[in-house]
Amino acid sequence: MAEGKRTRLCAAAGSVAPLPRLRVLLPLPLASAYDYRIPEGLAVTPGAFVAVPLGGREVVGVAWDGDTDPGLPEKRLRNVIAVLDAPPMTPVLRRFVDWVAAYTLSPPGAVLRMAMSAPSALEAPAPQSGWRKAAAPPEGVRITPMRRRVLDVLADGAARAGGELAEAAGVAPAVLRGMADAGLIEPALLPRRPRFAPPDADRPGPELRPEQQEAADALKASVARRAFATTLLTGVTGSGKTEVYYEAIAEALRQGRQALVLLPEIALSSQWLERFRTRFGAAPALWHSELTSRTRRETWRAVAEGEAPVVVGARSALFLPFPDLGVIVVDEEHETAFKQEEGVVYHARDMAVVRARLSQAACVLVSATPSLESATNAQTGRYAALHLPARHGGAELPAVEAVDLRRDPPERGRFLSPPLVAAVTETLARGEQAMLFLNRRGYAPMTLCRACGHRLRCPNCTAWLVEHRAARRLQCHHCGHVEAIPESCPECGAAHSTVPIGPGVERVLEEAKDLWPDARLLVMASDSIPGPAAAAAAAQAIQDRQVDLIIGTQIVAKGWHFPHLTLVGVVDADLGLAGGDLRASERTVQLLHQVAGRAGREERPGRVLLQTFTPEHPVMQALVSNDLDAFMAAEADGRRPGHWPPFGRLAALIVSSEDERAADRAARDLGLAAPGGEGVEVLGPAPAPLAILRGRHRRRLLLKTRRDIAVQPLLEEWLAKVEVPNNVRVQVDVDPVGFL
Structure with missing residues (x-):
């Protein structure tokens, strides 16, 4: 400026x-x-x-x-x-x-x-100029038919942009320049148009079932009170939770306040946006990392000036400059995508509750499979609770079955069991759609040498390189390192000896092509669905029945509504249970329940097959019996005695350096200075599961306390005792959700 x-x-x-x-x-x-x-x-x-x-x-x-x-x-x-x-x-x-x-x-x-996050928005937008009819046009100027059309368009006295005026009058821009030279039209500043069309809060929405209407009325009342309150809205998949919280948004608009909706995968929100347009007659403002700099500038300014009544965005939208927030909705509140792991480490779900409290706004947390933290807050009365027990339109929940891979193993070299192959074949024969789910990108998660057993590893991370056969490359999914598939083993030199181990979605795609050569296949993974446009095109193709079989990773589990999809097959239901993560079982049951919920959402019944080596596992039993409440109660019982979240507090220190010895020394010094006392325990230091990430050696320490002990003062005092050298970084993660 x-x-x-x-x-x-x-x-x-x-x-x-x-x-x-x-x-x-x-x-x-x-x-x-x-x-x-x-x-x-x-x-x-x-x-x-x-x-x-x-x-x-x-x-x-x-x-x-x-x-x-x-x-x-x-x-x-x-x-x-x-x-x-x-x-x-x-x-x-x-x-x-x-x-x-x-x-x-x-x-x-x-x-x-x-x-x-949009520095250019701090500069006032430049005024836009156009043309209007001259106040005192000269006499004797020749008025051609084209000039007459321009003057007729400007007869109402309003200024119009040059391109718009030329198009409306059906003339070339040169005609406007000639009229300006002749004094028939003159430059004029254009009035600034609203950046976003206002949503219509009173536009009729779909007719709600009685239990939906009751929940919607409760949320509307919460917003109308103009006071802070948090409500956990739960319900089975397909029960119409979105339509219910749309009514809370409508109430905020009636109050003249703004609304924010956080989605875990904003790039995959095409169906959500279409439902929003249908309900409110206008699109909301979008906020995510893939916006152009110009769109970010205009959106940030519109939010700050109150011209963006509704914003739907990723976790970073929490920091937009809303003048008067009336409601914050966190959809799929259980999703770990709401946790930012780099830079400022925060959980958007928890920070949404804080921002709502500071704004005297309502906060609505939404999930079919709520986190144990939110469920516990609802049970103890800290949050209000609303539940939708039935699917919309009378649709039934899908039948879930476990396929015991010990009894029905796939053929040698295959990954789909005979029961799952038969189920897909029958589904496609009926003209219905099926989905195969595997939460693993690429062709194979590991590549090794069959001559010497060497495993190909990322040079920057403690992670195996994942083969992407379609792109003919090996890739690290942690740091992005890419290299060509080697012609010979880098360890022993054996030619053409590397082999893929285990399945990824590309390998399942290859098997599906062999099994169902006439089926129309679509892969939905972050590699093949890179952004909103690709997601919208894929969703439309599925809805238009241009796809018979969908093969996808976790992005297919979140909020999609495919009316003709009746079968979901989970290729490896045990995948998320490995590794000893505190929340491994909880996350697995949430993910698999969500992906199972894609089946049978209309009048045709749905069926879900879980391929597993442990059908007796509590996760598999909970999914088969559809008794998630009992599963979560058992999870709570297992965590309560040891003061594990949500019955205790955790904070992690991640020590990292390019120098391994420096990382070890700093971690050792922090371990020696660790706080103690009743209700306080420090675990570590120990190498992180990803002991090397992006070339940095990593060590972890974990502070665990009772729920009534604030961890921040302990952490500040702890860190103040140790002088950390400049070549070592210590990252603090309060309330960690991952332990890599």
């Missing part, structure tokens, strides 16, 4: 008496705000976006709350340069930034950076 424009804007920024000093928080990993001096004639209020000097450059930060340091000498202070022409950051968002920083033990500036 030009300096002159900034100065003029600063002079009109407000009438509040300027203070001699103020604190400015910068979007950098700094521990606190910096003090600056307010020059004479410049008015700055908390929340204003300001340009300030830092070293030899100019940066943009936010005028922050709190007192400046009176002991800081005047000569060390530098002047604020300008106030930017952008809506100031609200007190709610400033408190949210501080809260997230304190909870996650992150620098406040690093959290602020997430709230300033």
Whole structure:
């Protein structure tokens, strides 16, 4: 922004008496705000976006709350340069930034950076110009038929953009230039159009069943109270939970407030968006990482100015500058995709509850398979609870069966058992659709040499390279390293000796082509469905019955509605149970229940086959009996005695360095300085399961406490005792959901 424009804007920024000093928080990993001096004639209020000097450059930060340091000498202070022409950051968002920083033990500036994710939006949009009929057109100018059409379009006195005007009048742009030269039309600023069409809260939606209407009324009442409350909305897959929480969104719109919906896979939201348009007559604003910089700029500004009534986005949408949030919905609240593992480590579900509390807004957590944390909060009365027990339209839940691979193994070299092959064959013969689910990308999860047994491993990570046969490459799914499939073993040199071990979706696709050569197949994985456009095209092809058999990873489990899909086969139901993760059983039952819920969502009954070597496992028994409540109760009983979440608190320290010895020394020092006392236990240090990630050696320590003990003070005191060298990084993960 030009300096002159900034100065003029600063002079009109407000009438509040300027203070001699103020604190400015910068979007950098700094521990606190910096003090600056307010020059004479410049008015700055908390929340204003300001340009300030830092070293030899100019940066943009936010005028922050709190007192400046009176002991800081005047000569060390530098002047604020300008106030930017952008809506100031609200007190709610400033408190949210501080809260997230304190909870996650992150620098406040690093959290602020997430709230300033569209820097260009801080500049006022340039006015757009067009044409209007001249106020005093000269006499005697020849009016051709084309010129007459232009003047007729402009007869109402409104200005129009050049392209729009030329198209409406059916003329070339050269005609407009000639009319301007002749004095018949003149330049004019165009009125700014709303960036997003307003959704119609009172547009008739689908008729709700009595239990849906009861739940919708409860959510509407919660929003109408304009006070903080959290509700856990559960229901079987296909029970119409989305239509119920749409009514909460409608109530927020009637109250003149904004709504935020968080989805775990925003790139795969095409069906959700279509349902939203049908209900409200307009599309919501979208917020995710694949937006263009221009769209991000326009959306951020529209949210800040209240012109985006409804936003649907990924976890980062929590940090958008809503002036008045009325409701936050977290759909599929159990999904681990809501946990950010890099940079500021936070769980969007939990932070959504915090932002709703600060905003005096309603928060709705939605899931067919709620997390044990949310279920426990509902049982103890911390959250309100609503449940939809039946599928919409009278559809029945699918019948779930376990296929014992010990008794019905696949043919040698195959991965689909005879019962599953027969079920798919019968389904396709009836003209219905089937799905094969395997939560593993690529062709094979491991490649080894049959001559010496060498396993091909990523050079940067403790992870096996995954073969992607279609692309003729080996890839690490942790750091992205890619290399060609070797002609000979890199260990023993044997030619053409590498073989794939285990199945990925590409290998299942290969087997399916052999078994059902006439079937139309579609693979749905993050490799083949890279974004919203591809997801929408795939969903449309399935709905239009251009696909017979879907082969997919976990992205097929989330929210899809395919009316003609009646069979789901899980190729490896045991996959998520390995590794000793605290939540392995819980996650597995959630994922498999979700993917099973894709079957039989209309009038035709659904069937689900789970291929497993352990049909007696509690997860398989819970899925077959459809008794998830009993399973979750047993999970809770297993965690309660040891104070494991949600009955205790966890925080992890991940120590990493490119120098293995430095990582070991820092981890050892942290272990020796570990806190103790009643109800406090530290596990480790120990090598992380991924002991090397992106070239960094990793060690983990785990702090476990009773539920009534705050972990942040313990962590701060612990970290203050140990001097960590510059070549070592210590990442703090409060409430970890993964342990890799």
